[in-house]
Amino acid sequence: MDRIESDKLGEVRIPEAALYGINSIRAVENFPGDIPFQKEWYRATGLVKQACYRVYRHFSEAVQKKYDGDSPLKIIPPEIIDALENAAVEVSDGLYFSHFIVPAIQGGAGTSINMNINEIITNAALINSGNNAGDYKFIDPIEHANVYQSTNDVIPTALTIASMKLLEELEEAINSLRKNIETLETRYREHLRPAYTQMQEAVPSSFGRLFSAYNDALSRDWWRVSKCKERIKVVNLGGGATGTGLATPRFFIIEVVPELRHLTSLPLTRSENLNDATSNLDRWVEIHATLKSHAVNLEKIASDIRLMASDISRSGLISIPERQKGSSVMPGKINPVIPEFVISTAHKIYSNDMLLANLCGQGCLDLNAYLPVIGHSIIESLKMLINANKSLSMNLIYDLKVNRKAAYEILVKSPVISTALIPYIGYNKATEIALYMKEKNTDIFKACEQTGYFESKKLDDILKPANLLKMGFSLDDISSHNY
Secondary structure (H helix, E strand, O other): OEEEEEEOOEEEEEEOOOOOOHHHHHHHHHOOOOOOOOHHHHHHHHHHHHHHHHHHHHHHHHHHHHHOOOOOOOOOOHHHHHHHHHHHHHHHOOOOHHHOOOOOOOOOOOHHHHHHHHHHHHHHHHHHOOOOOOOOOOOOOOOOOOOOOOHHHHHHHHHHHHHHHHHHHHHHHHHHHHHHHHHHHHHOOOOEEEEEEOOEEEEEEEHHHHHHHHHHHHHHHHHHHHOHHHHHOEEOOOOOOOOOOOOOOHHHHHHHHHHHHHHHOOOOEEOOOHHHHHHOOHHHHHHHHHHHHHHHHHHHHHHHHHHHOOOOOOOOOEEOOOOOOOOOOOOOOOOOHHHHHHHHHHHHHHHHHHHHHHHHOOOEOOEOOOHHHHHHHHHHHHHHHHHHHHHHHHHHHOOOEEOHHHHHHHHHHOHHHHHHHHHHHHHHHHHHHHHHHHHHOOOHHHHHHHHOOOOHHHHHHHOOHHHHHOOOOOHHHHHOOOO
């Protein structure tokens, strides 16, 4: 059985058990699509509503006390506020999300989001109070659920909360990845490999040096991400439609952000210029640039591992764990699916960054109408990066193996290892050795033996990992060999 709801445009039939209402139905009719709204944003909006109801309760109590029950304002009965707050808590816990039917891609600055949640909270409050969904004569989605609120301050504030919580999760994910890479750095600190420049063999290096570069890059990422909450902590809640606070009690404007800070344990603060916080979204461009920087580093790590594990190299420098069947037709094939997942994720972040910058620039005068798509992209990027870090860490790095013997054999057969001999015999003689190695397809030990420039014992000493990997050479190093 359906219920009937009406507005100035006409009547709409709604399933009797539905917690959404006519405003949500209108939005779905106008914005067809199946990209779901982000649940984190939905839950955060429940928290914002809860803070608003709590402050309204304090405000109404203060008014009643001041005017001894003869208030010049119409006060919402406390039992209605209690019912709304309880429903808002349920929304913040993720309940009733199946009744949020507005898609992620929509028109408007978030009015459809706000009204869908207002209707859910209202109808949940009605049912919990022993009434029927849609009995708005008892509790109304606008008069009551939206009291002293605007889409334009509630929805962006909820986006801030959702993003802050995800930023905390991203910090943890980056640190977990760093920890596993640090383990590889320590384990393979002195295991030699050829370095590569422009995809060509270069001077001797180690796997430890390579992993240390990844570790430092991720350390910078963690530091930048840890600062993002500071960049978005200023919110416009209480500012109303454009930040002027029109039709909102000063008590409410002053108290609502501290109440929300208490509820969330997040470092939220009210903007000193609510008009600016409402109309300008450059802070989101700034933090997404940080997310893009992290995506760049993840792509670099994933691309390197994919290359080093490939069959294109003479012998795979590393072995990646087998996570799934590589082919439906080629037996035993192992594909680098985790690096490919991370690289795909990174490029989705890049596209989100372009979309975000373009739409943040589309803000017009006192408001940006594209907040829903902007917010969806920010949350999507955060969640994708969290997943990329987790998968890269546990499905690839944790079980990654270095092929030490193969890497060493490649190094000693590479003519570029003769670079290590330049301080002792000069560039020209080192070139002779390199050319001999290339011509005879032999290693540096046989080349030095044939050219007579080094005794094997002295060459062994020069090519020790400790000597190859130390920072430069000293005069004592040269004089000790007496060439």
